[in-house]
Amino acid sequence: MTAPTIFWFRNDLRLSDNPGFSQAVAEGTVMPIFISEEESAEAFKMGAASRWWLHHSLEKLDRSLQHKLNFYRGNSLEVFKKLLQHSPIKAVYWSRSYEPLAFQQEQAVAQLLEQKNIPFQSFNASLLWEPCEVLKKDGKPYQVFTPFYVEALSRSAAIRKPLPAPTSMKLCRDQSNLDDLNSLALLSKIPWHHKLHSCWKVGEQEAQEQLKIFLQNGLEGYQQHRDFPAFSATSRLSPHLHFGEISPHQVRQTTQQAALKTVKKDADAFLREVAWREFSYYQLFHFPELPWKNFQSKFDPFPWRHNADLLRAWKEGKTGYPIIDAGMRELWQTGTMHNRVRMIVASFLTKNLLIDWRDGAAWFWDTLVDADLASNGLNWQWVAGCGVDAAPYFRIFNPVLQGKKFDAEGEYTRRFLPELSQLPKKFLFTPWEASEAILKEAGIILGKTYPFPIVDLQQSREEALQAYHLL
């Protein structure tokens, strides 16, 4: 048997539109591998919800690969060193990561392969635009989304057409490898994740299916409906995109084809959101400290509060503000949160509670199935006001008004806060204003079945404005 080409799967867990994989298959026998770096460095630790997703995504991918996917644990450089000792390798291909640490790892592997004189090649499988190519006239990266997007769109012609999945593959296993998917220990022993099964369908086929469902049912009116958390008007593609079960190229092309029949402005609005994902990776590429360092360094001395009780109340959805609590419970129960509500809860944490955006980001990292280093960092910094093209510091969401405006019927809030389900619409976002009789009728005992507000909105708003103003 001739030596196989290794294809190193990373966050590109699909067979279709995977340029490196297609090329490897076209050139002969392929040994597909996946490396979990989680044990090798704290920085690679994934959140519990992401691990759940990854486990099932790998399971699906392994099935598509005729159960030939090879699993390894540890530092990727060490894994490759061992791999190269065992058997002759023709070449190594992979899809580039645009996350700083993962990029460093692949650079180290590339160096090793160079030394060993083994051909290798990396591919862009996950971004529509190479971060290093889209630059301002002065050669510096864009810091504002809109001009970035205008420039990016002008380069649309260069975007590759999505590739079909290979029709026939010769795959092989690494016989010396004893690890399997379960050795990666991605699933928590506590069966909390069972509830995620009813919310999500993981995998490449499922991602394609979800895109179709969204384009058929959700695209028309997307621009208006996407703001209302009770509707299912969002694409729900983010975890699929994060793990590369579907590529932005596929999303873009299929959306544009669908848009020929439906409303163009909705398609544009949707693709603009996909472009925000690009912008996040773009910023992460040019500012690798994005996930943990203020983009605007003047925020560095900001006096964030370290109040464990307030933070816990926020995490558990027990702040006493129903739209906040509904969002936080949705997150815990389903591994996601509607985009509008993410902004509201993030504003509440960073402005009303004056808690460090990194604490919020860490919780999202642990609980979101679409937790993404680039998007999480960019968007938290956006809300906190310290980020790229950020929201101004004085933009403070009022959870009562936001609830009334974007969940006017209270459907979303009641869905995730069953203890308030009997409360009349008039008081749903201000239960503390309801009379004793009304609360009793609704079966609510404030401070017992549902908390009193943990902060005063007006006062905390004033304090935030004052603190931010001092910057």
Place this chain on the structure above:
DNA sequence: TGAAATGTTGGGGCG
């Protein structure tokens, strides 16, 4: 991809 404070306008009630 806000909200609150402040300013302006115009219609109606009323002496």
Place this chain on the structure above:
DNA sequence: ACGCCCCAACATTTC
């Protein structure tokens, strides 16, 4: 008929 006040509705400014 007129001026005055009130206030809702909308617009602008400010944080």
